[in-house]
Amino acid sequence: MPDSTKKQSPPAHFDFKDVEALQRYLSPQARIHSAKRTGLSAREQRQLKCAIKYARFLALLPFTT
Amino acid sequence: MFLLENQEARKGLNAARDGLRHSLEKHGIGVQVLRFWGERKLAYKIGTRRRAVYFLGWLEATGEAVNAAKRDFYLVGPVFRCLFIREEQIPPEELALGIQPIDEAAVQIPEDKPEAPAEGPYVAEPEPAPEVVPAAAAPASSEPVAAESAAPAESR
Numbered sequence: 310m311p312d313s314t315k316k317q318s319p320p321a322h323f324d325f326k327d328v329e330a331l332q333r334y335l336s337p338q339a340r341i342h343s344a345k346r347t348g349l350s351a352r353e354q355r356q357l358k359c360a361i362k363y364a365r366f367l368a369l370l371p372f373t374t
Numbered sequence: 375m376f377l378l379e380n381q382e383a384r385k386g387l388n389a390a391r392d393g394l395r396h397s398l399e400k401h402g403i404g405v406q407v408l409r410f411w412g413e414r415k416l417a418y419k420i421g422t423r424r425r426a427v428y429f430l431g432w433l434e435a436t437g438e439a440v441n442a443a444k445r446d447f448y449l450v451g452p453v454f455r456c457l458f459i460r461e462e463q464i465p466p467e468e469l470a471l472g473i474q475p476i477d478e479a480a481v482q483i484p485e486d487k488p489e490a491p492a493e494g495p496y497v498a499e500p501e502p503a504p505e506v507v508p509a510a511a512a513p514a515s516s517e518p519v520a521a522e523s524a525a526p527a528e529s530r
Contacts, residue, residue, distance in 0.1 A: 326375075326411070326430075367375055367457055368416035368426065 319349055323356045325363035328370060334361070339371045375411065375457050376429040377420075380486035382452035383413070383427040387476040387483075390452060394429060395473070397451065401443045404434035407468050410476045413483050420454060425486040432464045 320330060334342050334357055341361055344354040364370040376394060383390050387410055395405050411428040420426075435443075440458050447453040 363457060363459070365417075367377065367428075367455065368418055368420060369414075371417040 319347075319353055319357075323353075323360035325360040325367070325369070328364060331357070331361050331364055331370060335370070337374065339374050376431065376447075376453050377426040377455040378429065378452045379423060379454060380413070380425050380427060380483055384483050384485065387427070387478050387481060390427070391429060391473075391476065393451070394431075394453065397446060397453075398431070398433065398435075398443055401439045401446065402435070403439050403443060405431060405473065406434060406464055407432040407471055408473050409471055410481070413481065423454065423486060425484065426454075427483065432461075432468055433458075 320327075323331070325331070334347055336342060341358060344351065347354065347357070349357060361370060365372055378390055378394070391408060391410065395408055398405050398408075408429060408431040411430040413425065413427045415425050416423065435458075444456060444458070447456050
């Protein structure tokens with residue numbers, strides 16, 4: 310199996326300051342990917358959602374592009 | 375985390391940090407860590423601002439103190455956005471940083487001038503001059519019209 314198709318393990322904690330890590334879970338239009346696509350559990354997806362929303366509020370990430 | 379205006383931060387990062395710390399302590403907030411996090415371009419414009427200076431702090435405060443501090447920040451001062459998040463404990467690596475002086479020579483803060491409007495100021499176009507009608511022709515044309523319009527009313 311090529312490396313690009315391997316499922317990446319999520320970080321233990323989603324940090325709103327880690328913009329590059331959060332951008333991996335955003336579409337080109339800056340929408341959050343679904344849990345089906347990210348492969349995260351419900352709890353992890355909620356943590357991701359909160360981290361992205363904090364980053365958006367602080368203008369680290371865009372609301373839309 | 376606090377977002378400060380670039381123009382204020384250019385006057386001195388240490389002074390900006392001290393002002394921020396003073397504002398927090400005024401409301402009874404214990405500042406454990408307050409450090410310069412970075413200067414970067416904003417992902418979207420906030421008012422006329424395109425860039426901002428970020429400060430990251432770890433504080434000990436009650437909910438009322440946080441609300442009072444937020445109200446104070448948004449009323450006046452260089453802080454134009456702030457985010458308070460509840461955490462159970464301060465990470466030891468952050469706590470070790472504490473409040474240290476910032477090396478201002480190592481940080482370059484570009485000027486964030488508000489962009490000029492795309493178009494120039496509005497200038498009213500001069501009105502065209504009214505056409506001059508000969509004075510003798512005007513009464514001659516108006517009399518028959520008035521007579522015609524009055525005639526049907528009289529017949530009724």
